[in-house]
Structures are given as C-alpha cells and as structure tokens.
Amino acid sequence: MKILVIGTGAREHALVRGLAQDPDVEVVIAAPGNPGMALVADCRPLPMGVLDGAGIADLAEELGADLVVVGPEAPLVAGVADIVRERGIACFGPSGEAAQLEGSKAFAKEVMAAADVPTARAYVCDTPDQVLNALDATGAPYVVKDDGLAAGKGVVVTDDHEAAVAHAQSILDAGSSLVIEEYLDGPEVSLFCISDGTTVRALEPAQDFKRVGDNDEGPNTGGMGAYSPLNWAPDGLVEDVVRRVAQPTIDEMRRRGTPFAGVLYVGLALTPRGPRVVEFNARFGDPETQVVLARLKSPLGALLDAAARGQLADHPELTWSRDAAVTVVVASDGYPTAPRTGDAIAGLDDLVDAYVLHAGTAQDADGALVSAGGRVLSVVAVGQDLAQARQRAYAAVEQVELAGSHHRTDIALKAERGEITV
Structure with missing residues (x-):
C-alpha cells in the first residue's frame, strides 16, 4: 500500500512511524508533515493547508495513494474525508457530518442520550442567564466547555464560580454556544x-x-x-x-x-x-x-x-506487546498561554532506549531544527514495566536541549506507585 497521512503533529508522526513498520506498506507520504516525519516519510506541501479537501484529494490522485489517513480534527469536521472519498480514494476518517461528534459537544450529548450512553448530566447554554442557571444546577466543581473545537483547551474545571462564569462569557462573546455539565x-x-x-x-x-x-x-x-x-x-x-x-x-x-x-x-x-x-x-x-x-x-x-x-x-484480532509505554511532552517557554517559537533544538541524535516524535518543530533558513509551536516534542520510551519505561523516557527528556522548555515530571508516577484506585 501507498498511504498519505494528513497533519503536522506528534500524533501524525506516531501514525507515520507505525505505518512505516507495516510490511505491507510500501510508501508513506506525509502532508505537510514536519522535520521528524521527513526522516521516515516523503513529506509534501499543502499550499492551502489541511482544510483544503480538494488539494488533498488532488495530491492523493497525483501520488496514486491507496489510502488517505486524516489525523487532526479540524479537517475532519470540515469534510475533507468526504471530498477524498468522492474521488474514489479510500479514506480513514469520518465524514464531516459524523465528525460532529467532536465538532459539537451538544450534538454528542444528543447522540449519547439517543444511544443510552452513560455520561454526565449537561446543559447547553446560549445566554448568560442560562449559564447561571446551569451552574446552580450542577454545583461545584464547575465544568464549562466550548461547544466547538478548541484544541483541548476549551474546557475549564474549577471550584471558583466567578472563573466559571468568566470562561462561559468568553465563549459567548466569541459567538459560540457552550455546555455546562456535572463533574465526573x-x-x-x-x-x-x-x-x-x-x-x-x-x-x-x-x-x-x-x-x-x-x-x-x-x-x-x-x-x-x-x-x-x-x-x-x-x-x-x-x-x-x-x-x-x-x-x-x-x-x-x-x-x-x-x-x-x-x-x-x-x-x-x-x-x-x-x-x-x-x-x-x-x-x-x-x-x-x-x-x-x-x-x-x-x-x-x-x-x-x-x-x-x-x-x-x-480483520484478525489485534495483538499487543506486554511492555509499558510512556510519553512525556516537551513544551516551549510560555506554553500554553503564549508559547515562544524559533528556539534551537538539540540533543535528539544520541537518545538511548527512547525516541522522539516531532510536534511543533520546523527548520530555519539554515536548515537547523527549531521550535515552531507550544508542544514541541513527544519523547517516547518502552520498558518491561512502567518504572523502566518512565526511567527511560525521563532520561531522554533530560538530553533534549531547548531553551526555556518545560515538562511534567509525574507522568505515570501514581500508576507506577500503585496509587490509582477505582
């Protein structure tokens, strides 16, 4: 198979890496990709970006792709998969209408109710009065969500009533609906x-x-x-x-x-x-x-x-490694509020027992690797258990050189210590 992967982040890099290891995949192309993907795949530009369904379909036809894999949510909600399939090309990713399960939290709640799926009690709000009534109905902790796409950052969970109201108002001011639901x-x-x-x-x-x-x-x-x-x-x-x-x-x-x-x-x-x-x-x-x-x-x-x-x-049943895997995100200075970009990245060539998936990276005018986003790298390690995987991942993180970068030090720590209970 010849497979075209759409996207620029570490998720797409992970998909590209996994596809490249499939013996039945002859060629992997990433569009637009990133410098990390370029090491294992043929990267092609998308002049009009990942929302350009026609441009993606044209590229797939030009390449003779057997399958297109759409990574990010925005092109799926925009209907890119529909356009690719209309050209007779197999595409992994839901239609624009089906992707509304992510594109609208209110729609997702409606589908859950119809399918009798267990979820949190929720209220869809379009006015400040509805917000206040919903917050009173759910009580603290307050969960306030932008109804639309927000790249994982449209949700506020807080005990502070004023903060909940302020976040809700910011969503309304942006012209969007919001969902307030009970805390789970x-x-x-x-x-x-x-x-x-x-x-x-x-x-x-x-x-x-x-x-x-x-x-x-x-x-x-x-x-x-x-x-x-x-x-x-x-x-x-x-x-x-x-x-x-x-x-x-x-x-x-x-x-x-x-x-x-x-x-x-x-x-x-x-x-x-x-x-x-x-x-x-x-x-x-x-x-x-x-x-x-x-x-x-x-x-x-x-x-x-x-x-x-x-x-x-x-399709045959899936098989899995018994090993544990841990990934730690290395983020740029100022992330998530005001990420700084353009900083040099070094130390990636000498990692032992770990590998790096690129997210917010680019090459400068001289071809040097620099930061180009908030989440810059995902450092991944596999071990016989969580303790070994964590040790390997964090040892590799320490080798990454990126001025002002930060990361969490407690990924999988409670699980390793057996401190999570249900």
Whole structure:
C-alpha cells in the first residue's frame, strides 16, 4: 500500500512511524508533515493547508495513494474525508457530518442520550442567564466547555464560580454556544475504538495528563504526557465500554444515516457509579496515540485500511506487546498561554532506549531544527514495566536541549506507585 497521512503533529508522526513498520506498506507520504516525519516519510506541501479537501484529494490522485489517513480534527469536521472519498480514494476518517461528534459537544450529548450512553448530566447554554442557571444546577466543581473545537483547551474545571462564569462569557462573546455539565469524579481513561461504520475494534486504553503542571495543577493543555497499559483498570473495562458506549454510538450514527467510519475516541471517567463518558473525539488523541501505537504489534496499515473499506469484521484480532509505554511532552517557554517559537533544538541524535516524535518543530533558513509551536516534542520510551519505561523516557527528556522548555515530571508516577484506585 501507498498511504498519505494528513497533519503536522506528534500524533501524525506516531501514525507515520507505525505505518512505516507495516510490511505491507510500501510508501508513506506525509502532508505537510514536519522535520521528524521527513526522516521516515516523503513529506509534501499543502499550499492551502489541511482544510483544503480538494488539494488533498488532488495530491492523493497525483501520488496514486491507496489510502488517505486524516489525523487532526479540524479537517475532519470540515469534510475533507468526504471530498477524498468522492474521488474514489479510500479514506480513514469520518465524514464531516459524523465528525460532529467532536465538532459539537451538544450534538454528542444528543447522540449519547439517543444511544443510552452513560455520561454526565449537561446543559447547553446560549445566554448568560442560562449559564447561571446551569451552574446552580450542577454545583461545584464547575465544568464549562466550548461547544466547538478548541484544541483541548476549551474546557475549564474549577471550584471558583466567578472563573466559571468568566470562561462561559468568553465563549459567548466569541459567538459560540457552550455546555455546562456535572463533574465526573474518578480516574480518567482514553479508549480508541476503530470502526468501519458497523463493526467496532477497541485498541488498548491509555491515560493522559491535560494540566500543564505536576499534580494536575495549572491550565488545561492539549496534553502533557500519557502511558499504557492501565494495570489498575477494572477487568473487562474495554469490553464493557465497547458494549455500553462505542457500539451503541456507532449503531445510532448509522441509524441517523451518518455512519461513523474512523476512530471514535472515548474519554471516560471511572466514577463510583461506573464508567461515564466525558467526551467523544472523532480522531486519535494526542498524546495517547504515541503510547498506544508503541505497543501495537498488529500491522497498522492493514487495520486502518480495513476500517476505511468496511472490512473490519473480517480483520484478525489485534495483538499487543506486554511492555509499558510512556510519553512525556516537551513544551516551549510560555506554553500554553503564549508559547515562544524559533528556539534551537538539540540533543535528539544520541537518545538511548527512547525516541522522539516531532510536534511543533520546523527548520530555519539554515536548515537547523527549531521550535515552531507550544508542544514541541513527544519523547517516547518502552520498558518491561512502567518504572523502566518512565526511567527511560525521563532520561531522554533530560538530553533534549531547548531553551526555556518545560515538562511534567509525574507522568505515570501514581500508576507506577500503585496509587490509582477505582
């Protein structure tokens, strides 16, 4: 197969790396890609960007691509996958209508209700009065979410009523609706469910870390690290979530005439009342993809191709490494509020027992590697257990040279110590 991957981040770098290891994948092309992907794939420009469905379809035709894999959420919500499929090219990623499961939190709640999916009680708000009533109904901690896409940073969870109102007002001022919902207590789990519109195959679960600082302090980010497997998770959790959440949602989307083919990201809280859905996404999560794919032994290209072609029911069962994987995000100075870019990056060539996936990187006029975003690198390590994987990951992080950079020091630490309980 010849596969074209759309995107620029560490998630797409992880996909490119996984696809390049599939013996049935002859060529991997990334568009527009990044300097890290260019080391293992042919990177092609997208002059009009990742939202240009026609340009992506033209490139796929020019390359003779057998499969297009759309990484980020924005092009999926914009309908890029529809345009690619209209050209007769297989595409992994839901239609624009189906991607509204991520594009609108209110729509996702509507689908969950129709499919009897367990989730938080929620209120859709369009006015300040509705916001105040919803905050009174849910009580603290307050959970306030932008209804639309917000790159993982549109959610505020706070005990401060004024802060909750202020965030809600900022969303209204931007012309968007918002969702206020009850707080779900319990450890969070990320589960990727691959679907062809009918059949569902779950990957191994992971846990990510959204807050910028250790001990889950500071503002939300796109994600500062992740790990897999979750040795503390209840037995049968994956099967239970597929049965009660993923399959009913896929069935409901098909009943609506908008089948969901791609990856349904199920964000869960394991509450005292059982698993509850925190959110749906319509694509692989970042940084969880980095650790989940590090443990996948089955060929990635064949899996994504089967989903894109409606053949998932005939696909072999997935196989997994028993090893643990940890990723730590190295972020630029000022992230997430005002990330600084253009700083030189060094120390990546001598890493031992770890590898780096590029996110916000670029090459300057002299060809030197520099920072170009908030989350700059994902450092990934695999070990016999979480302790070894953490040690290897953090040893590698210490070798990365990026002025002013910061990272969390506690990724997977509680899990390693056995301090997570359900």
